Amino acid sequence: MRIIAALLVFLCHAVFPLSPGNQNPTTPFADPGVTQGLYWFFSPGASIGVSFFFILSGFVITWSWRPGQRTGAYVRRRLVKIMPNHVVTWGLSMLLFAAAFTPAWGLPNLFLVNAWSSDPNYWGGANMPAWSLCSEILFYLLFPLLIIPIRKIADNRLWLWAVLTVGAMALTCVATLTLLPSEPRFPGEALALPQFWFIYMFPPVRLLEFVLGMVVARIVIQGRFPRFGLVPAALLVVVAYAATLMVPSPWNQTLVTAAPFALAIGAFATANLRGRLTVLGTKPMVWLGNVSFGFYMTQALVLFWLVPTLFPGASYGVLGGTLLVIGLTLLNVVAGWLLYKLVEQPAMKHWSRSKKTPPAPRHRVEDPSAAVPA
Template sequence: MKKAEFYHSHVHSKLDSLTGIRFFAAAMVFMFHASLTRIIGFNPYADSDVIDAFQRIFSGGGWLGVSFFFVLSGFVITWSARKGDSLTGFWKRRLLKIYPNHIATWLLAMLLFSVPAASVAIWLPNLLLVHSWIPRMDTFLSVNGPSWSLCCEMFFYLLFPLALKLVWNIAEQRLWRWAWAMVAGLALTQVAIRLLAPATPLINEYPISLSQWWWAYYFPPARLFEFVLGMLMARILMAGRWIDLNVPWAFALLVGSYVAAMYVPFQYSLNLVTLVPVAALITAIAASDLKDRKGLLNTRWMVWLGEISFGFYMIHLLIMTLATQLLGGRLFDNGSATLIVALTFALSIFGGWLLFNFVERPVMQRWGRTGKARVLGGSLAQPEATS
């Protein structure tokens, strides 16, 4: 069987390894937050050398994890989109997928940290998932910090039906050109922001102004390139035009880009340097799954961790913030501090399981059924790709 025929015949196949790797992306975000001595202030190590090493190793973990989620989201939703899915059914499923966990963690944050009811201009945009559109740090990072990325996802989902039609109308031999166009688009956007956005005032933790940080990282349209690149990589794999880069080499490229990102201007380290390796690794993992290759990522435990990873991502910062308050700013020897980090990590896994088992999965099982399109213009129908 030719390569194109093989991939065409496996479209919509289940990709367990992409579920499993979601947990590693969420874990990178956790370790990034755990390493911070300011903003969150959780880092419990007293040894300054260990603090520096911890921060150095995971300084880009948060940026990488979120970028991975955005590319993966575009890939998986495109891969699973079926002819005849209704627009309302799609939007309903995506809303039911993310909003229940958001509401649960929003309520938990409001209760735990006593967010004043009078600060409605801060907590209401967060509740409605529009807060990342507002260029104020006390708003786009309000209530439960990680929820800003859901605001971007909601924007992606809104545009997805149109984007899918456009992506499916691209001739197969031009897919790679469009994929590289997304990378170029992100690069030009980042350069424009660096040159045009006000360079002051700088924020405390990083060498970037608040305006540059918001435009480059939190503003939803600026992150659309990552999502659409994921969509294009799914189509490239479906069309049998993947270059067959294997998973170990793709992972090595990602590690290399992660290290390289430490030595470029901060703004470009947020997502630009790692974008191509992220897209390559996701596609390589999917291609490996289609060939029924077994590995760590598609083991039963990794798939389970991947399933609870959204809940883990949504609750980990609340648990970490609560732990920071309970510790009262105290610092500890290396053994005790490592135990504290490990315990917080384990509690976040437990919290993620609770959210998945009692919020996310029941809601999806009860109301997330697929609906059929009733009108031609209201479907996610995929036209035959031209070649």
């Protein structure tokens, strides 16, 4: 599922590749009307794609957690999963294009604290997509504490807590509009800069999506997830995406899609547990899912350095622009695969687990209808 979310983020940036150091980007399409139309359609993909990552992250980490697991081993594995990819792409970005407009030598971005600043030169500098890792680091560090109360939630109250978590997201939207300054305006956004930063960048606010994923994981683990069809789940996500095109900010940033994403993740996970093979479980999709983190991390290198270098000032008609976007997508898949193959896999193989640490067992899902035991 991750590659779909990563692709939405990439397409938004490919259609309108804007970064703090590239205020007049070269777009693939010569016609401004085509560019604006495509940007209108794909622009929600960037925000909701990241939101999906956060919810899925809470689900997967909760799924893989087991009682008695050493916190040090868990933190080690989480850091090894993201930091080598991050350090490599950060270094390449700074070397190739980002040093010219990134303050403080890019160190806030390197140490993943830049999203705590409301200055877009910090959270948009260096390797721009890496801002989301600031939230992920917070999630990873808080997870050993969060899992304690979440595991104590009674089975019959899990759905209530999922609803309450989504309700808390709605309250953050209200707080954004009522408590934060409405100036200065943020270019290209309906929100002011402080409002946009708070609802979208500020890591503690994004923690709610991670917690939602954790609760949904517990629902699946305890066999409390209903037989929700995969087609209805997918259609619900499509409807939610359409809604983001019509609902104003900040409501469309995460709130509109949070529940549909959670239901889709739970539905597909439950289907897999029952032995049902879906299109997302086929070998090509699993391979794309494996390289999706690399795909996400290399997009700035492709869009903000390679395109201006190879195609300076190049804009095309509808056919030419479409072919260029397809070509850039495939090129970024290759770049993501190289990062996965040469950096992520070796790092996970050699550093993610102490030789004394046994592999984690899978959960037994309390679902008598499950054809395949977990």
